[in-house]
Amino acid sequence: MNFLTSKRLVTTALVLLALLNITLLGFIWWQNTDRMVAGPGARNHQHRQFFFTRQLALNRSQTVSFDRLRQEYFLKIRPDMQAISMLKRELIEESLQEKADTGKITVIAENIGTRQAIIERELALHFHELAKVCTPEQRDSLKAVLERFTSRKRFNSSRQ
Numbered sequence: 001m002n003f004l005t006s007k008r009l010v011t012t013a014l015v016l017l018a019l020l021n022i023t024l025l026g027f028i029w030w031q032n033t034d035r036m037v038a039g040p041g042a043r044n045h046q047h048r049q050f051f052f053t054r055q056l057a058l059n060r061s062q063t064v065s066f067d068r069l070r071q072e073y074f075l076k077i078r079p080d081m082q083a084i085s086m087l088k089r090e091l092i093e094e095s096l097q098e099k100a101d102t103g104k105i106t107v108i109a110e111n112i113g114t115r116q117a118i119i120e121r122e123l124a125l126h127f128h129e130l131a132k133v134c135t136p137e138q139r140d141s142l143k144a145v146l147e148r149f150t151s152r153k154r155f156n157s158s159r160q
Contacts, residue, residue, distance in 0.1 A: 055145050056138045065133045073126040080115045080122075087112045 053063050091108045094100055127146060131139050 052145070056134060056141045058134075058138070062133050062138075066130060069126065069129050069133070073122065073129075077119050077122050080119050084112055084115045084119075087115070 052058060052066055056062075058066060087108050091105060091112070094104050094108065127142075131142060134142055
């Protein structure tokens, strides 16, 4: 009797392959559902939270405070961000008109600037609130991190 054609070997190989396929499909399913439950921004949020915790040597209560302050900040500026988005759509629509109204374009652009100024003021107040949570040494580190972040952001936007 030939070893490779025996029923026992073929059956064992098929069962083993089926188990490996089920395991692989289960692993892929687990990865995808884990990402869906966490949400698309969760990984970035966790990375940023860990980044501040590590860079500033925050303790647990400071980390919780940072997280709460960041959530409050983003909730506070959300209406202005949405308004800017709507105004930019209006600006694009007006710009693409056959006879664009430059007065209307100016008003829309000024409204965008006003909203952007509100966001920048809220950002400065947010940084102040974050600094109040930090020790003096951590404030120095926070300043360095924020300066690096804003200079990198400016550099990246100027290259595009």
